[in-house]
Amino acid sequence: MNTVIAFVLIFGALVFFHELGHLVLANRAGILCREFAIGFGPKILSFKRNETVYTIRLLPIGGFVKMAGEDPEVIEVKPGHNVGLLFNKEGKVEKIILNNKEKYPNARIVEVENVDLEHNMFISGYEHGEEDFIKRFDVSETSYFVVDGQEIQLAPYNRQFQSKKVGQRIAAIAAGPLMNFILAFVILVVLGFIQGAPVDDPRLGQLTADGAAKEAGLQENDVIQTIEGQSTSSWGEVVEIIRENPEKELTFEVERAGQILSYEVVPKSAKLGEETIGQIGAYNPVDKSFVSSFKYGFVETYTWAKEILIGFGKLITGQFSIEMLSGPVGIYDMTDQVAQSGTLNLLRWAALLSINLGIVNLLPLPALDGGRLLFLFIEALRGKPIDRQKEGIVHFIGFSLLMLLMLVVTWNDIQRLFL
Structure with missing residues (x-):
């Protein structure tokens, strides 16, 4: 049970700080962040604060921050659709009801003739019972779609990921891995204070x-x-x-x-x-001064990062095989072994995992932060973005291959431990 708690705490902390980096820089750039998730799969726990829904999900294999416009918007309103409209005190649309409109007796039913929910923020069409002329309704920038009783905030173009400068988008994506390095550095500095930094x-x-x-x-x-x-x-x-x-x-x-x-x-x-x-x-001998601990944190972070990069280099050149990689099962087993050697060693292990997570996410592979950064750097060089649909396909294929690799690595872990 202690190992389970240690694993959950370590995994949760690494993913939390990684995604927090994305969230903070995205919010600073004015990007609407719809969800902050730890884990994938079905929701176990969720709550909403300000514009963002915070969730804990079942599968402990990562996390994500869902930024508006980073991927194509799922919900669209098109001419010919019938929608229900609810209004705020200023007379602007604050909720657009897409189905089950009968549950909202105060909603005004409109058959859409023209719509712009990104730039000019309006809906025009024929209101039920008044089909002789078209009415135009201004839409609030903080309005919501209502689908099956669930509210999903609209994202005007100025709140979308793609609307921001390339530098702002790069910062929002790179902030996740950067937070992992910062977390590892802080842990190692704390260890320097507790144990003393070797001199x-x-x-x-x-x-x-x-x-x-x-x-x-x-x-x-x-x-x-x-x-x-x-x-x-x-x-x-x-x-x-x-x-x-x-x-x-x-x-x-x-x-x-x-x-x-x-x-x-x-x-x-x-x-x-x-x-x-x-x-x-x-x-x-050791020194527990602030300067020595700070230096120790920096040197250890740099040294471990270099060793991990060397390991990835050997994997690419064939000196390491895929059988030597570990997934969640292998990491859990290692956490169990380290936990038995004491809390300080467990903290050191958490720092190592945080560095590893930061480096893995910076690899220029589709679906990882590094892959998204690669597309952004290409956009910066060529002066215009790559077609979003093509980029989305690349990331989808990359994510699928990444999940396949995760399954292979997990199977190898199970074979090593139980078979």
Whole structure:
């Protein structure tokens, strides 16, 4: 149960902050965001705040922000349609009822002759009982379609994704992956505050109870001056000397409280792959200052991002196979293993997953943020957008292939774990 809770919290946080990036930048650009969803499939929970419906859905494989105009609008009113109209206090249409009009006795029934719900915001037509002349009705920019009792807000062109400048659209799409990197950075900075950020000083950090350093009388924060007469100026030099001398007595000269003290230490042997190395049971020194923690968060985020990109490069060149990828099942299993090693390791794992999610979404593949950004960059270069219908087909095919890949990866995870 603890693993389930940890997985749900981590997954929810990663998707929440990713989609929050999209939502915030889209709202800032004036784009109508109809839905903010965590997960796909049937709705489990939903509520509305301002213009946006917030939902949690059944399948934990991602999330989305539904921006008006990013995809073609589903609902259309055309000449010849009969619609019911409800009006606000200013006399403008605030609700357009498309079916079940008998449930709205106060609605004025109109047979549409002409309509523009994007630019000029009006409907004109013949009102029921007055078919001799056409009436024009102004439509509010905050009006709603009513379909099967559900209200769906209209999106005037100035509230649609496509109406915004290319830079604004790029920012709204790129903000999702960027938030994942920011989240990972913040988590790692917090870990730096809690655990301390490693520093390269020749100073002993925490000592293990059964280590050679503790047995010899060394103490945490002892500054190592020399080992076997060889001066040391960094933790890397200390580690190198100890590793090269397993089971050999070494003379340590350390500074403690302004005094120089000498100790005989015998590093214990340990296996590192095929190599035998020496260890004294001492962790590297750490610094819990703000500057060190901030630097640690940046360096760790950069290092993990680079390693993940190298991994994707090896996948493309065939050095990694698709069988080595993990989907939700594999991530759940890894979360279970990490959760057993403690909360701090679980936080580190969340940061790694957040970086991975950010990078995956930036890949220039259809249906991912990177694919949408690619189309936007092409639009910026050529000075005009690519046909939306063609782009939609590309994204649909890409999404279908992505779901197929998810099924394959999930099946591989199940085989590794249960078969």
